[in-house]
Amino acid sequence: MATALMLVVTAAVFALTDPARSTALVQFESTDVQQRLRVAAEALVRDLMMAGAGAYAGAQSGSLIGWLAPVTPYRLGAVGADPPGTYRSDAITVLYVPATAAQTTLSAALAPGQLTLRVNFERGCPLNQDLCGFTSGTTLLVYDTYGNSDTFTLTSVAGNSGQLTVNSPGGVLQTSYAIGSKVVQAVQRAYYLKRHAILGFDQLVYSDGSANPEVAVADHVVGLEFEYYGDPQPPGITAVAADPVGPWTTYGPRPPTPDLTPTAYPSGENCTFTFDPIGGGHAPRLEVIGGDPSRRSLIRLSAAELADGNVWCPDPGAATRFDADLLRIRKIAVRLRIESAIDGLRGPAGALFIRGGTARDGRRFLPDREVRFQIAPPNLNAGLSP
Amino acid sequence: MKETGVALVICVLAMTLLMALGAALVLATSTETLIAANFRTAHEGRYAAAAVLERAMADLSTIPDWSRVLDGSATSGFTDGPPSGSRTLADGVTVDLGEVVNLANCGRPAPCTESQLDAITVERPWGINNPRWRLYAYGELDALLGPGNSLPRSQYILVLAADDQAESDGNPLVDGSNPGNPGSGVIVLRGESFGARGAHRAYEVTVSRGSSGVRILSWRNGSLP
Numbered sequence: 001m002a003t004a005l006m007l008v009v010t011a012a013v014f015a016l017t018d019p020a021r022s023t024a025l026v027q028f029e030s031t032d033v034q035q036r037l038r039v040a041a042e043a044l045v046r047d048l049m050m051a052g053a054g055a056y057a058g059a060q061s062g063s064l065i066g067w068l069a070p071v072t073p074y075r076l077g078a079v080g081a082d083p084p085g086t087y088r089s090d091a092i093t094v095l096y097v098p099a100t101a102a103q104t105t106l107s108a109a110l111a112p113g114q115l116t117l118r119v120n121f122e123r124g125c126p127l128n129q130d131l132c133g134f135t136s137g138t139t140l141l142v143y144d145t146y147g148n149s150d151t152f153t154l155t156s157v158a159g160n161s162g163q164l165t166v167n168s169p170g171g172v173l174q175t176s177y178a179i180g181s182k183v184v185q186a187v188q189r190a191y192y193l194k195r196h197a198i199l200g201f202d203q204l205v206y207s208d209g210s211a212n213p214e215v216a217v218a219d220h221v222v223g224l225e226f227e228y229y230g231d232p233q234p235p236g237i238t239a240v241a242a243d244p245v246g247p248w249t250t251y252g253p254r255p256p257t258p259d260l261t262p263t264a265y266p267s268g269e270n271c272t273f274t275f276d277p278i279g280g281g282h283a284p285r286l287e288v289i290g291g292d293p294s295r296r297s298l299i300r301l302s303a304a305e306l307a308d309g310n311v312w313c314p315d316p317g318a319a320t321r322f323d324a325d326l327l328r329i330r331k332i333a334v335r336l337r338i339e340s341a342i343d344g345l346r347g348p349a350g351a352l353f354i355r356g357g358t359a360r361d362g363r364r365f366l367p368d369r370e371v372r373f374q375i376a377p378p379n380l381n382a383g384l385s386p
Numbered sequence: 387m388k389e390t391g392v393a394l395v396i397c398v399l400a401m402t403l404l405m406a407l408g409a410a411l412v413l414a415t416s417t418e419t420l421i422a423a424n425f426r427t428a429h430e431g432r433y434a435a436a437a438v439l440e441r442a443m444a445d446l447s448t449i450p451d452w453s454r455v456l457d458g459s460a461t462s463g464f465t466d467g468p469p470s471g472s473r474t475l476a477d478g479v480t481v482d483l484g485e486v487v488n489l490a491n492c493g494r495p496a497p498c499t500e501s502q503l504d505a506i507t508v509e510r511p512w513g514i515n516n517p518r519w520r521l522y523a524y525g526e527l528d529a530l531l532g533p534g535n536s537l538p539r540s541q542y543i544l545v546l547a548a549d550d551q552a553e554s555d556g557n558p559l560v561d562g563s564n565p566g567n568p569g570s571g572v573i574v575l576r577g578e579s580f581g582a583r584g585a586h587r588a589y590e591v592t593v594s595r596g597s598s599g600v601r602i603l604s605w606r607n608g609s610l611p
Contacts, residue, residue: 005392005393006392006393006396009393009396009397009400010396012400016400016404017403017404017407020404020407020408020411021407023411024407024410024411024414027411027414027415028414030418031414031417031418031421034418034421034422035421038421038425042425046607049607050605050606050607053604053605053606054603054604055603055604056550056572056592056603056604057550057551057552057568057569057592058552058568061592061594061603061604062601062603062604063602063604096606097604097606098606098607099590099606099607099608099609101511101512101551122552122568123552123553123554123568123569124512124550124551124552124568124569126506126511126512127506127511127512127513128506128511129511133511239597245594247601378436378602378605379602379604379605382602382605
């Protein structure tokens with residue numbers, strides 16, 4: 001009698017605990033999924049918010065969109081870089097100058113095969129530090145007023161000089177930078193998905209542009225998508241070229257004076273402005289997107305617009321060229337989706353699960369979690385528009 | 387064989403098992419709730435710090451001489467009393483304004499000496515041109531947003547102002563005015579927010595005088611002490 005009673009009670013206990021066990025398992029994994037989603041979103045928000053932050057001491061200060069494209073819809077860097085003109089909805093590279101004292105100008109030109117860094121000691125450089133505070137391992141951004149830019153890694157410092165490697169495929173510098181070009185400490189982040197070599201799931205990773213291995217941010221990411229919104233209007237001139245401070249344009253590099261031909265564009269012109277030698281004025285090279293010249297609100301930028309190469313900066317032959325429409329980007333929309341790491345908590349592939357699992361009981365379903373958010377980086381939206 | 391009480395033992399064991407499962411579940415869900423709340427507070431703090439900076443920049447555009455901001459004689463219209471003492475929010479968050487300023491100036495909560503202010507450190511490598519932060523705007527976020535806002539908890543927000551790093555006049559309380567001074571007409575603002583459970587966010591903005599008001603040169607994440 002007692003044995004029978006024990007069996008009945010034990011069976012009841014198992015019947016009660018089995019669903020509770022499922023609930024507990026789903027709940028614990030749900031917390032983990034949520035946390036991975038938060039970590040991934042936080043990393044993206046932190047870097048996207050800073051996109052375009054430029055130098056803030058000395059010449060060529062201000063948002064980077066006055067000089068180059070700080071947001072690109074593809075990977076840049078020494079390893080795995082996409083070619084110019086690529087559009088990938090699942091990858092993004094952002095560039096910005098963090099809080100740093102290392103902001104100055106070149107005192108010796110950089111050229112192909114000539115990668116020794118020498119800089120001027122300008123106001124704002126840290127006292128009692130060599131090389132304006134640049135230290136080994138730092139990422140550097142060098143850019144000029146014509147739209148040329150490259151990122152480098154400082155590999156060693158000896159007194160007032162340092163050795164650089166170029167953060168581009170092959171590690172070969174293909175652009176020359178004259179004395180006086182701006183050099184600043186920078187952060188480059190390329191976010192993309194990478195398949196785990198052994199376990200087979202996708203990770204959200206970022207690369208710092210150097211040859212260092214990428215850093216994993218979150219596991220089991222099954223959706224990553226970026227959309228771009230930008231200024232529909234072409235750039236305008238806001239100050240004469242002789243103005244020492246600027247900003248000279250609403251966005252994009254300022255045109256050269258009529259006697260200069262620094263790029264493949266005709267004298268006095270660059271990728272964003274043409275020059276009328278008879279009238280003596282500059283006109284935008286870019287067109288109005290959407291056809292409404294009075295529209296001030298942002299417009300969705302299509303893949304074709306951002307990658308068609310209709311207009312290249314600094315010119316079509318430059319190794320570091322980029323589509324001039326990338327200068328329009330003002331807002332980035334992000335979609336991020338994360339799955340359960342446990343196959344047994346994922347049901348058949350479909351609306352709830354991008355990647356199917358082995359669960360067939362709804363009580364054991366833990367659907368993918370998805371978050372969408374938009375970031376309007378302050379540095380892409382302030383200070384340049386009139 | 388005597389079996390009296392076996393059922394009781396089994397019931398106790400079963401209840402212990404269920405209670406352990408339940409307790410673990412409660413712990414997991416309450417932890418998740420707390421993490422979510424912290425995440426939300428952190429993001430609110432980010433936006434709050436940005437909001438007070440926007441307000442400060444709007445006020446700054448009306449001040450013709452920024453040296454008055456640097457020496458503390460001019461403040462924003464957004465203040466809640468003298469620039470000292472502690473402030474306590476309704477949910478118990480306390481902010482000591484003096485400590486905030488001291489932490490920004492010399493990395494310690496106690497008042498800074500002159501030598502500490504001018505010391506060359508990794509964070510402040512400009513010696514006598516080191517920034518000397520002053521309170522420019524401060525108050526509760528509710529006061530900035532006005533009545534009827536839907537925030538569940540308030541935040542304390544403030545803006546510190548200081549001269550920029552490119553100054554060359556050797557006086558961090560004066561915005562350089564000579565034409566050869568690269569820091570002329572340029573100052574730095576630091577917006578901070580303080581929220582529930584120690585949430586703390588900061589942005590720094592370098593601004594210059596533009597033809598149409600205040601121009602943002604750089605908006606960046608601020609380091610926290």
